[in-house]
Amino acid sequence: EALQRIITTLANKNEELHNFIETLSHLLAGVQVNSSQVVSDLEEEFDTLFSILEEAKESMTNTIKQEQARKSHELQNQLTQSTNALESAEELLEFANHALDIKDEEEFAKAAKQIKDRVTMAPAFRLTMKPKATDNMTHLMVDFSQERQLLQGLRFLPVPRAPEIEVQDCMVVDNAVTIVWRMPVEDSKIDHYILEYRKTNHEGLPRVKDERCWELVDNIKNTEHTLTGLKFDSRYMNFRVRACNKAAAGDYSDPVTLETRAFNFGFDSLSSHLNLKVEDCSVEWDPQGGKGLDSKVKGKENKGRSGTPSPKRGSATRSPAPRGGRDRFTGESYTVLGDTSIDSGQHYWEVKALKDCKSYSVGVAYKNLGKFDQLGKTNTTWCIHVNNWLQNAFAAKHNNKAKSLDIPVPERIGVYCDLDGGQLSFYNAESKQLLHTFKTKFTQPVVPAFMVWCGGLSLSTGLQVPSAVRSFQKAENGLAGSNSSLNSMAQ
Numbered sequence: 001e002a003l004q005r006i007i008t009t010l011a012n013k014n015e016e017l018h019n020f021i022e023t024l025s026h027l028l029a030g031v032q033v034n035s036s037q038v039v040s041d042l043e044e045e046f047d048t049l050f051s052i053l054e055e056a057k058e059s060m061t062n063t064i065k066q067e068q069a070r071k072s073h074e075l076q077n078q079l080t081q082s083t084n085a086l087e088s089a090e091e092l093l094e095f096a097n098h099a100l101d102i103k104d105e106e107e108f109a110k111a112a113k114q115i116k117d118r119v120t121m122a123p124a125f126r127l128t129m130k131p132k133a134t135d136n137m138t139h140l141m142v143d144f145s146q147e148r149q150l151l152q153g154l155r156f157l158p159v160p161r162a163p164e165i166e167v168q169d170c171m172v173v174d175n176a177v178t179i180v181w182r183m184p185v186e187d188s189k190i191d192h193y194i195l196e197y198r199k200t201n202h203e204g205l206p207r208v209k210d211e212r213c214w215e216l217v218d219n220i221k222n223t224e225h226t227l228t229g230l231k232f233d234s235r236y237m238n239f240r241v242r243a244c245n246k247a248a249a250g251d252y253s254d255p256v257t258l259e260t261r262a263f264n265f266g267f268d269s270l271s272s273h274l275n276l277k278v279e280d281c282s283v284e285w286d287p288q289g290g291k292g293l294d295s296k297v298k299g300k301e302n303k304g305r306s307g308t309p310s311p312k313r314g315s316a317t318r319s320p321a322p323r324g325g326r327d328r329f330t331g332e333s334y335t336v337l338g339d340t341s342i343d344s345g346q347h348y349w350e351v352k353a354l355k356d357c358k359s360y361s362v363g364v365a366y367k368n369l370g371k372f373d374q375l376g377k378t379n380t381t382w383c384i385h386v387n388n389w390l391q392n393a394f395a396a397k398h399n400n401k402a403k404s405l406d407i408p409v410p411e412r413i414g415v416y417c418d419l420d421g422g423q424l425s426f427y428n429a430e431s432k433q434l435l436h437t438f439k440t441k442f443t444q445p446v447v448p449a450f451m452v453w454c455g456g457l458s459l460s461t462g463l464q465v466p467s468a469v470r471s472f473q474k475a476e477n478g479l480a481g482s483n484s485s486l487n488s489m490a491q
Helices: 002-100 105-122 145-152 291-301 465-477
Strands: 171-173 176-182 190-200 217-222 224-227 236-245 249-252 258-260 276-278 283-284 336-338 346-353 357-364 381-387 393-398 401-404 412-418 423-428 434-439 446-453 456-460
Touching: 002 105, 176 190, 176 236, 190 224, 217 224, 283 446, 357 412, 357 423, 381 434, 381 446, 393 434, 412 465, 423 465, 434 465, 446 456
Parallel strands: none
Antiparallel strands: 171 176, 176 224, 190 217, 190 236, 236 249, 236 258, 276 283, 283 456, 336 446, 346 412, 346 456, 357 381, 357 446, 381 393, 393 401, 412 423, 423 434
C-alpha cells in the first residue's frame, strides 16, 4: 500500500510537471508572438507620429512661404510705384528749372501755371511714404520646447498590476459562483475588470490544453462578481481576473480552481418503455412507439378480411423504433430510469411536466425494478404521482400505498435524495416548499425513475442541493410528522 501511494504521488507529480511544461512552452511561444506584435504596434505609432510631424512641418512651411509672397508682392508694388513717381518728379523738376530761364513774362506765367498743375497731380505727392509690409517674420517663429519635453517623455502605457483573488471569500452556492478579488496596491486609474472562467474536470492549476474554452465577462466595475444560473456539469471551474484602465489591460491574476460538483444524469433510453420517446433530458409519451412491431401479427390475424382498416386500427406509417434493449419495461409500466445510479451522498434534480401532461410520476427505484412494475406500487420504488386525467390527483406513493397531498401541483418539482441519511424529499422547485418526505433505509443504490403517460417531462440536472433545502433538512430532520405517513423500511 505504501508503494502504491508513492506511485500515485509520483504519477500526480509527473502530471503536474507535464502541465507546467506545457504552460511554459505556451508562455514562451506567446512571448515571441506578443513581442512581435507590440514592436509592430510601436512602429505603427511612430510612423503615425512622424507622419503628423511631416504634415505639420509642410503646413507651417507653406504658411511662411505664403507670408513671404504676400509681403514681397506688397513691397514690390510700392517699389514700382515709387520708382515711377521719382522719374516723374525728376522730369518735373528739370522742367521747372528750365522755366526759370524764360524771359517772356507771358510764357513764364504759362509755364508756372503748368508746373503748378503738374505738381498737384504728381504721383510723388500722392504716394504713402510708409511701407505696406515689414521685413519682420518673427510672428511665424516656433517654440517646440514643450513638445520636445512631451516627446522626450514618451513611455510605455501604464499597465495595472494583476489582481489577487481572495479564495476564502469566494462562494459556490445554489448553482452560482461569487468571485472576490482585490488589487495589491491602490490604483485610482482602473476603469473596469474582466473576469474569465471555464469548466474543467481537472483539479489544480488550469491546463493550457483543456477541453473547454475560457468564457468572458467584461466591464465589471466592482471587485467581485457573481455568475448565476450555472449548470454544474463539470467537477471544477477555473477563474482569473485582469484589471483595465483607459489605456490597457493588465496581467491576469493567479488562476483559482473551485469545486462545482453536482449530480448529472440523463434519461436512459435503453431502459425506457417502447411508448416513450427519450432524449438526453426529455421524455415524451409516444402512442405509436413499437406498434410497427405488432402490425405484422395483426396483418396475419386480419388476412382474408376487408382491406380497409378501421380508423382506430389504421396501420402505422412510421417505421418502428429499433428495439435493441428497450424491453426493460412493458405493459402499463410506462417507465424510464436515469442513466446514473446514486450509491452515496446528497443529490438534487428538478423535473417539469410538459403542457397537458395527463399523468406522470417522479421518484427513485432500486435497479432490480421488474419490467411490469409501476412506480409507487412496489416496496422498491418511492415517488409522487400526478394525475390530470378524469379525476385530478396528487399523491405520494410507495409499496402500493398512497397519501394524498392537499397542495397545488407545482410547475417544477425538485427531488432531494440523501441516500446515506435514508431520506427522499420532494419540493416546489420555485418556492422550495416541502411537498413530501419519505424516510427509509436504502439497502442498495437507487436510480432516478420516471413514469409518463400522455405527455412529457423535461429534466434539469447539474444542480447543487439548494441552500434553502439544506437548511430545511437540518431544521426538520426527524420531524417530518404528518408529511411522512408512508415512511417505511426498504426490504
